[in-house]
Structure formats: C-alpha cells, structure tokens
Amino acid sequence: MSNPEQFPLATQRHSFAHMLAQAVQRFIDPDAQLGTWPAIETWCYYDIAFSDWITFKETDCKALTKSIQRICSEKQTFLVYACDIQEWYTINALTNQQLKNELLDKFQQQGEERISFYLNVVPAAVLEHARETAPWRKEYYTAVTAYFQEQWTIDDQQAIVFLDLCAWPHVASTKEDLDTGWCVVSKLAGAYRQADENNQMMTRIYMDIFANKEELKAYQTILEEAKKRDHRILWEKLKLFTISPLVGAWMPLLQPNWTILRQEIIDYLWELHKERWYQQVWTPHLAKEDLYVTSWHAAKFGDELFRVSWKEENDKFFIKPMNCPHHMQLYADNQFSYRDMPVRYFEPGTVYRDEKKWQLSGLTRVRSITQDDGHLFCRIGQINQEVMSIVTIIKEFYATIGMLDAYRVSLSVRGDDQSKYLWSNEVWDIAEQGLKQAADDAWLPYKTIPWEAAFYGPKLDFMFKDALGREQQLATIQCDFNLPERFDLTYINEQWEKERPVVIHRAISWSIERFMGVMIEHFAGAFPVWLAPVQAIILPVSDSFHDYAETIHAMLSTAWLRVKIDDAAESLNKKIRNAELLKIPYMLILWEKEQTDNTVSVRVYATKEQYTLPSDEFCTQLLEEYTTRSLGKSSDQA
Numbered sequence: 001m002s003n004p005e006q007f008p009l010a011t012q013r014h015s016f017a018h019m020l021a022q023a024v025q026r027f028i029d030p031d032a033q034l035g036t037w038p039a040i041e042t043w044c045y046y047d048i049a050f051s052d053w054i055t056f057k058e059t060d061c062k063a064l065t066k067s068i069q070r071i072c073s074e075k076q077t078f079l080v081y082a083c084d085i086q087e088w089y090t091i092n093a094l095t096n097q098q099l100k101n102e103l104l105d106k107f108q109q110q111g112e113e114r115i116s117f118y119l120n121v122v123p124a125a126v127l128e129h130a131r132e133t134a135p136w137r138k139e140y141y142t143a144v145t146a147y148f149q150e151q152w153t154i155d156d157q158q159a160i161v162f163l164d165l166c167a168w169p170h171v172a173s174t175k176e177d178l179d180t181g182w183c184v185v186s187k188l189a190g191a192y193r194q195a196d197e198n199n200q201m202m203t204r205i206y207m208d209i210f211a212n213k214e215e216l217k218a219y220q221t222i223l224e225e226a227k228k229r230d231h232r233i234l235w236e237k238l239k240l241f242t243i244s245p246l247v248g249a250w251m252p253l254l255q256p257n258w259t260i261l262r263q264e265i266i267d268y269l270w271e272l273h274k275e276r277w278y279q280q281v282w283t284p285h286l287a288k289e290d291l292y293v294t295s296w297h298a299a300k301f302g303d304e305l306f307r308v309s310w311k312e313e314n315d316k317f318f319i320k321p322m323n324c325p326h327h328m329q330l331y332a333d334n335q336f337s338y339r340d341m342p343v344r345y346f347e348p349g350t351v352y353r354d355e356k357k358w359q360l361s362g363l364t365r366v367r368s369i370t371q372d373d374g375h376l377f378c379r380i381g382q383i384n385q386e387v388m389s390i391v392t393i394i395k396e397f398y399a400t401i402g403m404l405d406a407y408r409v410s411l412s413v414r415g416d417d418q419s420k421y422l423w424s425n426e427v428w429d430i431a432e433q434g435l436k437q438a439a440d441d442a443w444l445p446y447k448t449i450p451w452e453a454a455f456y457g458p459k460l461d462f463m464f465k466d467a468l469g470r471e472q473q474l475a476t477i478q479c480d481f482n483l484p485e486r487f488d489l490t491y492i493n494e495q496w497e498k499e500r501p502v503v504i505h506r507a508i509s510w511s512i513e514r515f516m517g518v519m520i521e522h523f524a525g526a527f528p529v530w531l532a533p534v535q536a537i538i539l540p541v542s543d544s545f546h547d548y549a550e551t552i553h554a555m556l557s558t559a560w561l562r563v564k565i566d567d568a569a570e571s572l573n574k575k576i577r578n579a580e581l582l583k584i585p586y587m588l589i590l591w592e593k594e595q596t597d598n599t600v601s602v603r604v605y606a607t608k609e610q611y612t613l614p615s616d617e618f619c620t621q622l623l624e625e626y627t628t629r630s631l632g633k634s635s636d637q638a
C-alpha cells in the first residue's frame, strides 16, 4: 500500500508531525494554537495550546493515533508554495492561529520577506463525508479554501484541510507515501512556549514513527527495558546520591558509591590526557563580572548565571558557568614562545547554571555540573595534530566503556556566506581541513554539515549509542578563534612577533554527571569491575568462617580492591539475593572446604557462573580485570 522508498524516512516522519497537528484541530480542538514541531530520528512532537475548555490526557493518545491514520487515508496531498510574510498574517486571521503571528514577527525582525508554506488538499467530495468531531473547524477550511481559490491556483474540486508554515520537504500523498501502521502517539509533556518560563505552558504531544512492525516491537521492548534501567530508579537501589530540600533541587550530593564512580572516571580521563602532555590546573568557583563580560558569557548565559553579593567592594561576582575564561587567564599570565606551543590544560571543573526548571531532569540536567574540561592553545598549523590526539582519547575512552560499536560524528563547517565568520578564509580552510584530515585518518564515520559551525570556529561532535540504542551526544572538539581575540592572547613566533593562538575546547564525557546518568542506564547499574563501588563481597556461610573472611578481606583490600564482608546473621540465600540486588560483580562464598584449602568459591553476577579458585589467584584475576578496565563478565549490557 505504501511507497516508502520514494521518500526518505525523515521526510515521512516530518510529514506525520503535520498530520498530528491536523488531527488535533479536526478531532479535538478546532481552535488549538500550534507551536513548534521538530521531527527527530524515530519521533516527532508538536507543541499545542489547547482551548481552556479542552483537557487532553495521556489516555486520549490512542484515539488520536486512530484519527491520524484515518486522515492519512483521505489521500491528502502536500502542495508547497511561498508568499510574502504580510500575506500570511491575513491567513492566520482566517484560520485563527494567533500564535503563528509571533513567529512571523520574528522572521520579519530577522529581515525575511518571503516564507514557505504548504497546503494539505483533498478532493472537495472527501471533505463532505469526513467525520470530524470538531466540525466547526470546517468554517476555517471553507474560508481559507475560498481565499486560495481566489488568490491562488486551487480549483473548486479541491478543498484545503490544513495549512502551515514550513520549508521542509514533505511526501506527495498521505495515503501512498505514509505507512500509518507503525505510528503511535506515545506520550505528553509540558513545555513553555518558546522555551520561556514566563510564557504559557503548552502540551507537547510526542509521536513515534517506525519503518516496520519489527521496529515498533523492538521500540516497545526498549521502552520497558528503559523503565527498568531508569537512573532515577537505580540510584535509589544503589544509594548513589541524595537530593536534599535544604541544599536545593537539582544539586545532587554524591554518596560514597557515586564518588567512587566519579573518581574512577576522572582518574581514567586524566590518565588519557597525562600521556598526551596535558597539565592539570585548578580555578576558583567565583569570578568577577568583568571576566564574563570580556568572554561574552555574561551575555550568552544571561539570567542563568548565579550572582553573588560581596560585603564591601562594589564588584559583582558570578559563580562560574564555564571554565574557559579562567583558563584564558592562566594562559595570559605567561609569555609563551612558539617553542612552548601547544599549551594544554586539563581541569575537571564544576560549573553552575541556574537553568530553567523544566529543562532539568534526573541527572542529565542539573544545576551543578562537572565538566571534564580542557583547553589547548596551539598554532594554526598544529590544529590537525592536536585534534588527532583528542580523537584518539575519545576513541580509547569509549572503547573502554563499550560504546564504540555504533557511533557517528558530525563535522560542522562554514556556510557560503563567509562574511559571517571570524578570522580569515585561509585560517578557516586550514582549521576545517585539519578537522577533516583527523576524521579521515582516524576512520571516523562522519558527515560534513555546512552552516553548522559557530561563527568562531568549526567543530566535531560525537554521538554514541548506549546499550539500548539511544543516541547521546557526549564528546566534542571545538576550534575557537574568538576567545583568543577577546582576551588578546599571544605567543612569540620565530620572527619575534606576537601571534594569535587558536583555542581548542574539548570535552570527552560532556559533563561527568550527565555521563554517569548515561552510564548507570547503559550498564543497568551492573558496572564493570573498575567502576563498581563494591567489586567483590565476601559471604561467610557461618560465624565460624569469620576469621577466614577477614583474611581474604585484608588480602584484597591491600591490593586496593573494593571489597566488603556480609556477616549479617542471615541465610546464605538471603545474602546472595542482597548482593545480586546491589549488582556486585563477584560474590565469594566461604565454607569449611574453602577455609581448609585457602580458596574462594566465586559466583559471577553477570553470568551466574560458579567456580572455585585459590584465593591469591582470584586476587590476581580481579586486580587484572580492574587495572585493565576490562568490561569483563561483570556487565550485563543488552
């Protein structure tokens, strides 16, 4: 029935987003005001402001899915046109879409004169028999159809059922080109209009769209699995962190277990950087407003900055939202020569942002985040070699985590209008070429995206898939021509002249907190030995083996392994269950025989495998698994 090959999946998904909005207006609320509608990978959403008298609930999603399927079968066509912005104000009045005027105002401010739009058109006869549940919407169609018949080339056999601003490609026919069998209106959320807290709250309706039944099934399984892995549930079980109302929301306090994990990640990152000649630095958590005015972050972050009052001075202070400007000051206090370049700083620095509440969720967005931050200052000709070195860090790091199997990279470069970018074309050519060459040499699966570069430099972004196949943007390498300019950074070249360095920002894990949230779900809480808060737990089956348990404990802790004894007065089965709930990689069960032979009976969490080993051999084996950061048998990744 469908013709999906003819249109890319992205185009089909995008077209579905419009059908979602149309169904809302035709079947639920004729005066629903439409907001934004991105379509991403396997889903799309539409922000909708319902009329006061409508309550749209999660339980209504099923019926909405049906409505969408029904209107798709009407064989609607997408017709794409462009007109003057002014004309669209008239059309908004005809269709009662006041919210869209705001969008038009914005386009006008940006100097746009023309806009693209599309019409959903059906044979007039189809509309006669359409079973709308919000029939007075027909008045709008009649008015707008008449308008287009008069002003444009719509004939009287055709009727408009929906129209909207949009410059994206669409399918031709909703019946032939959209496969409606595998689309689901999946969930609702709240979202402020234009992401502004002072605006009204709109209803965000999500829709998932799949290529076939298998994909839909797989997705539903993932949803169930994701519920189990949700880090907000796992953290309770694993006692990782605490949110205290006295400390404040979205500022997690890290319990010992979490702190172990965090330190392991930071130590590993530092190890990877140390061998590539980075130097550790430390910078304070407050700085004067002037620093952020110079760096432009005061303007960029605006009211996301935490302000601090000071007793006597008139100076205004901010809690730092970024580490970059601080590192610029470290560099500026030296007079480096070309022989010193590149200069590389590394600092896992905690930054603070007063983000809008609705943006914060779980651990992925919090008010205090620790960036595994680093900046390197290099000559233009050194960009390639430095990027290459960061790429090897990223690849090594994600191979260790087990996320290097499926990842993709985007290389963001300039657009055609070269006047919009800082520094000369020659420098941009070298920088873009440097990034591209590094991506080629490292065999990165990358795509070049024109117009995506910031005005101050090109960048590489890394998207990794977690164990459930969900994509996460985690690592980034960004060239920056702006900060060296703003802070007037220089080094002395071979001719004893001052030259500007390039700054390269790099983040391997993005922020440690967000990365940990991803890790908890990726490993479903069953961490590999090097990350596990407790690596092995000793279970003596009765009190008489307590001393032997202590001996094993002493041997393993002397080797810096994280090990505990469970000597509660409980049955062995109960102890095993408890250890399994905590997902501890190894259980060491001690009976009479183990004590006599100086062995341990090992039970592996991930595989449920059991075997007996001399105790020192187990120690060596565990130590090996720890120091090599092996994914081992201990992780139960999907």
Ligand SMILES: [Zn+2]
Pocket (backbone or CB within 6 Å): 014, 015, 018, 165, 166, 167, 168, 169, 170
């Ligand atoms: Zn569109």
Ligand SMILES: [Zn+2]
Pocket (backbone or CB within 6 Å): 323, 324, 374, 375, 505, 506
């Ligand atoms: Zn930076």
